[in-house]
Amino acid sequence: MKIIRTILGDIPYNEIGITDSHDHLIRSGGPEIGLDKAFLMDDVNSAIEEFERYIAAGxxxxxxxxxxxxxxxxxxxIEVANACRGKGHIMMTTGFQKGNNYCPNTSFLATVDVNKIADLMIAEIVEGMDYHSYNGPVIERTTAKAGLIKAGTSYRxxxxxxxxxxxxxxITQKETGCAISMHTDFGTMALEIVGEIKKNGGLPEKTVLCHMQRNLDKYYYRQVLETGAIICFDExxxxxxxxxxxxxxxILWLVEQGYEKQIVLGMDGGRMEALAAYMEEKGKANGLEYLxxxxxxxxxxxxxxxxAIDNMLIYNPANVFAIEV
Known part of the structure; x- marks a missing residue:
């Protein structure tokens, strides 16, 4: 049986509906905020309102x-998901962003054995995500499980x-069947990413390459899609x-080339000004429903x-994010 693992529980994969395959509702901290405070999105009520706007749009x-x-x-x-229970589904990820968000000398990604780190990621998918997101020595598992895996690479x-x-x-994918969703920096290194995943026993067809519109080269896309990987246009x-x-x-050109089953869509709002609910005090803005x-x-x-639009918004996400149980 195929399921989608949401943070409120598993659902049949064919109930995923229209899907934003890459976005953000809450970001409570992290290195990006040091670069720009607009990355801080830490209000539950605003996140609920934003998700409800997206649901109201279909x-x-x-x-x-x-x-x-x-x-x-x-x-x-979990608060956001519970507020919208029965109306919409939220998936969350385990894993990492690109390398410069982690200390190359002292982060646990740098110092801990690969298989031990994979065990931590697997536990977030099959047992429940850590309440503290592995930010220290205490692990307290929630009932909410991650539904996919993230990794990231640098520019070129x-x-x-x-x-x-x-x-x-x-390794985590092999053990859980979850998709890997990749941060590509400006759409670079996609072919190399797929090569690394294959080398380590992962599946290109369960690999989503995000932010690819930042490198608008349709012939490059064709090379990438020939590997079996999925491209996410999310901006x-x-x-x-x-x-x-x-x-x-x-996207039209790629559809005409026969790749409509390998494309998913998202907004990747990412910053406060892309989420209308966070901007209400300042004025009227477009939110994630813009997609x-x-x-x-x-x-x-x-x-x-x-x-083709139905494939990109419904059927392709259902297939790539599905887990066999």
């Missing part, structure tokens, strides 16, 4: 990609620490980088058929 499931050491807050996310480089995290991710509503139409036209209310219409406008 969304059903949100994959929240905050990993260990980067502001993941299990307790607050997979550091030694990141290679270790990829090995951990592949509409960021015109300072590229217009929505450019992403949509690239459905604004970006999907652009996909249709450029010629992407509804059947």
């Amino acid at each position: 969304g059903k499931t949100m994959v929240c990609m905050d990993p260990i050491g980067c502001g993941r807050n299990v307790a607050k996310m 480089l997979i550091t030694n620490l990141e290679q270790k995290a990829l090995k951990v991710a592949a 509409p509503n960021k015109p300072q980088y590229r217009p929505d139409a450019v992403i949509a036209e690239t 459905l209310t604004r970006f999907v219409p652009v996909l249709k406008e450029v010629g992407v058929k509804q059947s």
